[in-house]
Amino acid sequence: MVPDIFDQDFTPTPYWWEAYRPTAGELVDVPRSVRVAIVGGGYAGLSAALELAKRDVDAVVLEANELGFGASTRNGGAVSGGVNVGKSFTGRTTDIDPVRVTAMLADASDAFALIDRLIEEEGIACCWEKPGRFVGAWTKKHFDAQTHRLAVLNAAAQGAAYMVPRERQREEIASDYYFGGMVVDRSGKLHPALYYRGLLEACRRRGVAVCAKATVTALSPSGAGWRVESGRGTVTAGDVVIATNGYTGWVTPALRRRVVPLASHIIATKELPEGLARSLVPKGRTLSDTKRVLCYYRMSPDGRRMVFGGRARFTQVNATVSAPILYRYMTDRFPQLRGVKVTHAWTGNVAFTLDALPQMGLRDGLHYCLGCNGSGVAMMTYLGWQTARKIARVANYACSFDTEDFPEHPLYSGNPWFLPIVGGYYRLRDNLDRLLT
C-alpha cells in the first residue's frame, strides 16, 4: 500500500518549475547555415552557445523538447568544486594517475569559479549562495577514507575541506545518522531552473538562436562541415557539439555506447513550521553522503522546505514508487519529519561514463561534452564553455577532461537493461557495510 505522504496539492513535477517551467515559447526558426550547431539545450549547450556568441562565433542550439526539459531544471542545485570527481555510480572512486587527479581537481575548481563569475556577470538571479557542503560518512571506514582524501582535495581543488567528528555532527545537521563527515567549504547552492532561465536569457540577449522542439534526427558530413537534420529543418554547420548528457540517443550511437543514463529522483516537502525548518541544517549547507547509492538534500531557497533527492531507483519510475522510498530515506535521517506531507516528486536523467569522469573531446568529427556522473551544474556549464573556447581557438590550456580516451565496454551496447539489478545489488552492499561497521 502507498503510504499517505502526499499533500492534497501534490504534483509529480519539479518544485523548481513553480519559478520557471520549461517552455517552447515562440518557436525560433532553425537557420539554414551557422558556424556551430549545438545539439541539446541544457546548461552545457547554452553555456557553449553563450561563450561562442561572446567570441563572435554564430551558433544555433537545437533542443528536442521544451527549453529546460532535461536535468538542468530538475537537479538538486548543489554546486561543487570537485568533491565528486571520479566517483562512479557504484560508489567507488576511480583509481586515476595522481598527476591527472591534480589537473582534474584544478579544472573542477575552475568550474566552480566559472559558475560564480557567470552568475555575477550575467546578473542571474538564482538564489546563489556559498554556504558549503557536508558529506556524511555512512560508516566508520568511510570517515577514515574521507580523512585520507582531504589533503588531495585541499591541495588541488582549494576545497577548504575539513573533517567533522561524530560528536560535533549536530553543528551541521539535526541528526545522529552519520559517523561524522567532511565539510567542503568551497561549495554552493542555487535554484537550478532560475539559473537555467538566466543562461537562456543571456544567450537570447546576444542573439543566439535557441530552437525548442527541434529534435536532431540525422548528422552527416557535408563538405568541410556537417548537415544537421532536425524535426524543424536542416542546418549546415562547420562544427557540431553534442551536449545531450543523460538523454543521449541513437543519433550519435558511438556516444550512446559510452554513457549510461541513470535516473535520479527528488521530493520536496510542504512548508515546514519555521522553527523546525531552521533547525534541520543549521548552517544552510547542502548535504550528501558516502553511500554507494547516495542521497543528497538541502533546504529550499526560502529555507522552508526540505528538498530531498537520491537514487531511489536507477531507472525512471512513477512518483508513487520513488517518493515513498525517498520519504523513508529522509525520515531515517530526520525522524522529526515523520508525518510531513510531500508536495512535489520528480525524476530526471544523469549520464555516467565508464571511468566515472566527465568527458569532452572530438569523436568522428563531432565535439561532445558529456558525462556529468551525477554532478553537473558547475561541470557541464564548464565543459560547454571549454568546448566553445576550443572551437573559437581561444583556449590557452588543454582542459584535463579533453582526452582521446572515452572508454566503452564490449558488453555495453547503449541499452542499460542491467540498471535495476545493479541498483539492487549496491543497495544491498550499502546495507551490509552499515551492519558490519
Ligand SMILES: Cc1cc2nc3c(=O)[nH]c(=O)nc-3n(C[C@H](O)[C@H](O)[C@H](O)COP(=O)(O)OP(=O)(O)OC[C@H]3O[C@@H](n4cnc5c(N)ncnc54)[C@H](O)[C@@H]3O)c2cc1C
Ligand atoms: C534529479 C537530479 C538531481 C541532480 N542534482 C544535482 C545537483 O544537486 N548538483 C549537480 O551538480 N548536478 C546535479 N544533477 C546533474 C545535473 O542536473 C546535470 O549534470 C546537468 O543538468 C546536465 O546538463 P546538460 O546540459 O549536460 O544536460 P541536460 O540538461 O540533461 O540537457 C540535455 C538535453 O539534450 C536534449 N536532447 C537529447 N537528444 C537530443 C536530440 N537528438 N536533439 C536535440 N536535443 C536533444 C534533451 O532533450 C535535453 O534537454 C542532477 C540531475 C538530476 C536528474
